[in-house]
Amino acid sequence: NAGVTQTPKFQVLKTGQSMTLQCAQDMNHNSMYWYRQDPGMGLRLIYYSASEGTTDKGEVPNGYNVSRLNKREFSLRLESAAPSQTSVYFCASVMAGSYEQYFGPGTRLTVT
Amino acid sequence: GENVEQHPSTLSVQEGDSAVIKCTYSDSASNYFPWYKQELGKRPQLIIDIRSNVGEKKDQRIAVTLNKTAKHFSLHITETQPEDSAVYFCASLGDSSYKLIFGSGTRLLVRP
Numbered sequence: 553n554a555g556v557t558q559t560p561k562f563q564v565l566k567t568g569q570s571m572t573l574q575c576a577q578d579m580n581h582n583s584m585y586w587y588r589q590d591p592g593m594g595l596r597l598i599y600y601s602a603s604e605g606t607t608d609k610g611e612v613p614n615g616y617n618v619s620r621l622n623k624r625e626f627s628l629r630l631e632s633a634a635p636s637q638t639s640v641y642f643c644a645s646v647m648a649g650s651y652e653q654y655f656g657p658g659t660r661l662t663v664t
Numbered sequence: 665g666e667n668v669e670q671h672p673s674t675l676s677v678q679e680g681d682s683a684v685i686k687c688t689y690s691d692s693a694s695n696y697f698p699w700y701k702q703e704l705g706k707r708p709q710l711i712i713d714i715r716s717n718v719g720e721k722k723d724q725r726i727a728v729t730l731n732k733t734a735k736h737f738s739l740h741i742t743e744t745q746p747e748d749s750a751v752y753f754c755a756s757l758g759d760s761s762y763k764l765i766f767g768s769g770t771r772l773l774v775r776p
Contacts (some may be wrong), residue, residue, distance in 0.1 A: 564727050572717075583762055592673070592768060592769075593768055594670075594766040594767055594768040594769050595708070595753065595766040596766070597763060597764070600762055600763065602762050608762075610763065611743055638764075639682060642707065642708070646762075650758060650762075651696050651698070651713070652698070652710050652713070653698075653708075653710070653764065655707040655709070656706050658707055659708075
């Protein structure tokens with residue numbers, strides 16, 4: 553049982569490049585989330601998926617897209633990376649009937 | 665929109681002393697209030713949570729109190745130890761049952 557996994561762990565992009573951050577969970581959780589964490593600003597919700605087949609915007613969705621590929625996987629795509637997207641990205645999942653969020657190990661992204 | 669304010673941003677205590685971190689929230693419909701601990705370079709992990717129908721909850725050296733009238737909740741750590749040093753985040757469940765709103769974090773340092 554690996555819990556929530558994220559790939560890659562680290563990534564450096566140039567401005568304008570695109571990439572997809574991958575997230576998978578093996579706990580049969582229904583809801584999945586993407587956050588970004590910046591110094592002094594806590595965790596801010598980018599997008600979430602309440603269940604397979606649905607996605608919704610969070611606080612800071614601009615510049616990002618998501619895909620809930622199946623119940624296990626929830627990916628985050630940056631179509632044209634900008635320096636303002638330099639951050640640590642965390643994926644999380646929640647079991648049906650619970651509120652506790654289980655976080656992945658994070659992806660540290662630098663955009664130059 | 666929904667907002668959670670957290671104070672202080674940094675807190676330094678002597679080992680064995682108590683530490684208190686306070687949060688206020690804006691959404692009067694919020695009904696779930698978790699606290700997460702994040703060690704350096706690691707993922708956030710839930711340490712305690714409280715529902716709106718309870719005023720206080722304890723788990724060994726950790727306690728959380730909730731004042732729904734004032735829209736305040738607090739984390740209390742007694743007999744602090746060096747391993748308590750970390751960043752602590754409060755959060756509240758917003759108007760949707762899926763979206764957690766996080767505070768900006770408190771960096772706790774426990775001096776040996």
